[in-house]
Structure formats: C-alpha cells, structure tokens
Amino acid sequence: MRLNEGTAAMKVPADLLGGHVRVLDEAVATGRLPGREALDAYRMAGARAAELGLPLRDLVDTALAMAEPAERDGPGRDGDAGTALLPALRRVVSALMEGYENAQRLAVRQEEAARREFVDDLLQGRSDRLAERAEHFGLRLAESYVVAVARPAVPAGPGGGELPARRIEDALVTRFGSHNVLIAARDGLLVCVAPGSLTAATGEFTHHVRQAFAPGWRVGVGRPHRGPGGVVASYREAGNAIELGDRLGLRAAVLKAADLLVFPVLLRDREAIDDLVTTVLSPLLEARGGPEPLLHTLEAVFAAQGNQSAAARKLGISTRAVTYRLERIRRLTGFSPDDPTQRFTLETAVLGARLLDWPAQPLASQVRS
Incomplete structure (x- = not known):
C-alpha cells in the first residue's frame, strides 16, 4: 500500500509532518507500530504547531488526509494492508495531540507567570519596561485608570489561587473587550484595573464579586489617575477604603475612595484629631458602663440623620433609652447633637475616635499625661 501525500489538503508547513508518510508506510509494510523515537x-x-498558533483540528486533519491510500500494491506482511494502519495512525495522532496540549499548558503557565509578575510590578510602581509590557495585556498606561479591590469574607490562599480571577475576567472581557480590563489575584485580594472612562467596569466587577463571593465580602474603589503611578495611587486608595470601612464599622459592601476623602484629611493631622477626641469625648470615660454604648448611640443617631426612633430600632432599644443616653452625653461633654454646630463637632470627634481605635487604644495625649 502506498500513501500519497498529494491527497492531503496541507494546512500546516510541509516540513512539520515531513516523515509522516514514511512512518505509516513502514507500519503497513512491516506490521510494526511506530516506536518511541518516532512518537x-x-x-x-x-x-x-501549538507554538506557531496552528489550530489542532487542522494539524489532525492534515495527518489523517496524508494517511488516505492512493493505491493498493498488495497485502502487507500479515495478509491485510490496512491491519497496522489504524493502530499506527491512532498512536501518531495521540502523540501529536499530546505534544500540542503540553505546549499549550506550558504557554498558559508562562502567560500566568508573566501576568503575576506584571501585576506585582504595576501595583508596586516598579517601572522596568512597564508601559511596553502593559500593551501586551491591553493596557495603555498614558490614559487614566481606576482600580477596584475585592476582599472575600474568608481570606483566600497565600497565592490567591482560590479567587475566581479568570472566570470574572472572562465575563468582563465578553462585555468590554480584551483590551480594556485586567483582573488579577494578589495578596488574597481580587484586583480590577479598568480605564477611568469605562465607568461601568467597576460596577460590573462588583456584580460578579457579589455572585462569586460568600456574604461578608467588601469592595474598595479608588479614584481615576493617569499613568503607571496613577494605577498605584488608585490601588492604594481602594485598599485604604476597605481598611477605613473596617475601622469605622461602615456597613456598606462597596466603598469609594472619593466618598471617604474626609478621613485621610483627619488622619493627616494626628495631633489635631487626638486633641479633638480628648477634649470632646474623654468625659464619656466616666459614664457607667463605659463610653462604648454612648458612642454607638451617637453613631446610630448620626447615621439616621438625627431620627431617634430609627436609631433606636437600629440599636434594638427604646426611643426613650436613646433620648436618655443623648442627655447623658450632653451633661458629660457639654455637646448636644441637636445643636448644628455642636453636632458637627461631636460627629467629627466620633469619626476620629473610630479612626484612632479609641477607647481601646489610648490617645497620645493620655499616654503623655
């Protein structure tokens, strides 16, 4: 049996399967299957073929087409020319597919390693060919970008492997295109980098986080900034938003840095906020039961825009109890939440107390005294 190469519709380079016909002819002539060296x-x-980007289907089709007999010269050694052909072809195709798939897996691992390295360099501000490497992942760093960070309720593994980064990225790429959004797992967080002009991207990211994560997740969203340094700044703002939410006991699952700008301002002047908390709230330390119930009451009243009934429902106590606690606060501190000016001072002091983790942590002025 002679095999005719001309019958194959060659869709791959001619030299890629150059010895294919000879191997199959030998199998038919001798009855022996291809050995280790041939496989x-x-x-x-x-x-x-995988490295060249050739479709696996084209590779297999070509190998099968080249095996079609053009003529039959007579029986093989075992009396049937086709007896060894199908087993030999099965081994050949299996080896081709194995090599192709192994190369693909290696390419995926290399791409994931390159992505992790790029994301680490990008978010830490290391600038080794950063703009050039960013183009490979579809980012044009001369534009403005916004970073959103998602934290699961239960911390992920050290490498972030448990986070559904690829699944969420595939969903966002389907909607926004492959050259707009980068999703990566880093330090137990899920990070989304998107153009500042693509305002829907962070909302879509949050939507998929809500579906993928167990209750208790939280998302921080930075502000848009330009350039590689802007990505770093937005990433830090997103992480700081989550941290501020934890420290302040905020209930919102999604926290935007733009909505929390007052808190970094407060923290920049530590001495001033320390003095405010000491002056306004330290008298609460004398209250029976400690200051925490009174601080919780103030927080609930401020969150309810002064509605004492709503605050009472949130606290699980009676409206009369709320009124009584507010009167105790007024007597101890001299400040009343009913007075607009005093209310602002009280609210700022309470926020400062949460930022400084007071009264659990003593203030600097208390330590000095």
Missing part, C-alpha cells in the same frame, strides 16, 4: 518526533511536531 517523540510527533510530540515535538505537535508542540511546534
């Missing part, structure tokens, strides 16, 4: 050559051919 290793097929694996290498499959790997090369």
Whole structure:
C-alpha cells in the first residue's frame, strides 16, 4: 500500500509532518507500530504547531488526509494492508495531540507567570519596561485608570489561587473587550484595573464579586489617575477604603475612595484629631458602663440623620433609652447633637475616635499625661 501525500489538503508547513508518510508506510509494510523515537518526533511536531498558533483540528486533519491510500500494491506482511494502519495512525495522532496540549499548558503557565509578575510590578510602581509590557495585556498606561479591590469574607490562599480571577475576567472581557480590563489575584485580594472612562467596569466587577463571593465580602474603589503611578495611587486608595470601612464599622459592601476623602484629611493631622477626641469625648470615660454604648448611640443617631426612633430600632432599644443616653452625653461633654454646630463637632470627634481605635487604644495625649 502506498500513501500519497498529494491527497492531503496541507494546512500546516510541509516540513512539520515531513516523515509522516514514511512512518505509516513502514507500519503497513512491516506490521510494526511506530516506536518511541518516532512518537517523540510527533510530540515535538505537535508542540511546534501549538507554538506557531496552528489550530489542532487542522494539524489532525492534515495527518489523517496524508494517511488516505492512493493505491493498493498488495497485502502487507500479515495478509491485510490496512491491519497496522489504524493502530499506527491512532498512536501518531495521540502523540501529536499530546505534544500540542503540553505546549499549550506550558504557554498558559508562562502567560500566568508573566501576568503575576506584571501585576506585582504595576501595583508596586516598579517601572522596568512597564508601559511596553502593559500593551501586551491591553493596557495603555498614558490614559487614566481606576482600580477596584475585592476582599472575600474568608481570606483566600497565600497565592490567591482560590479567587475566581479568570472566570470574572472572562465575563468582563465578553462585555468590554480584551483590551480594556485586567483582573488579577494578589495578596488574597481580587484586583480590577479598568480605564477611568469605562465607568461601568467597576460596577460590573462588583456584580460578579457579589455572585462569586460568600456574604461578608467588601469592595474598595479608588479614584481615576493617569499613568503607571496613577494605577498605584488608585490601588492604594481602594485598599485604604476597605481598611477605613473596617475601622469605622461602615456597613456598606462597596466603598469609594472619593466618598471617604474626609478621613485621610483627619488622619493627616494626628495631633489635631487626638486633641479633638480628648477634649470632646474623654468625659464619656466616666459614664457607667463605659463610653462604648454612648458612642454607638451617637453613631446610630448620626447615621439616621438625627431620627431617634430609627436609631433606636437600629440599636434594638427604646426611643426613650436613646433620648436618655443623648442627655447623658450632653451633661458629660457639654455637646448636644441637636445643636448644628455642636453636632458637627461631636460627629467629627466620633469619626476620629473610630479612626484612632479609641477607647481601646489610648490617645497620645493620655499616654503623655
């Protein structure tokens, strides 16, 4: 049996399967299946096809087409020319596919390693060919970008492998295109980098986080900034928003840095906020039961825009109890939440107390005294 190469519709380079007809002819003539050396050559051919970006289907179709007999010269050694052909072809195709798939897996691992390295360099501000490497992932760093960070209720593994980064990225790429959004797992967080002009991207990211994460997740969203340094700044703002939410006991699952700008301002002047908390709230330390119930009452009243009934429902106590606690606060501190000016001072002092973790942590002025 002679095999005719001309019958194959060659869709791959001619040299890729150059010895294919000879191997199959030998199998038909001798009845022996291809050996290890021949199969290793097929694996290498499959790997090369993957590296060249050739479709696996085209590779297999070509190998099968080249096996079609053009003529039958007579029976093989075992009396049937086709007896060894199908088993040999099965081994050959299996080796081609194995080589192809191994090369693909290696390429995926290399791409993921390159992505992790790029994301680390980007978010830490390391600038080694950053703009050039960013283009490979579809980012144009001369534009403005916003970063959103998602934290699961239960911390993920050290490498972030448990986070559904690829699944969420695939969903966002389907909607926004492959050159707009980058999703990566880093330090147990899920990070989304998107153009500042693509305002819907962070909302879509949050939507998929809500579906993928167990209750208790939280998302921080930075502000848009330009350039590689802007990505770093937005990333830090997103992380700081989550941290501020924890420290302040905020209930919102999504926290935007733009909505929390007052808190970094307060923290920049530590001495002033320390003095405010000491002056306004330290008298609450004398209250029976400690200051925490009174601080919680103030927080509930401020959150309810002064509605004492709503605050009472939130606290699980009676409206009369809220009124009584507010009167105790007024007597101890001299400040009343009913007075607009005093209310602002009280609210700022309470926020400062949460930022400084007071009264659990003593203030600097208390330590000095």
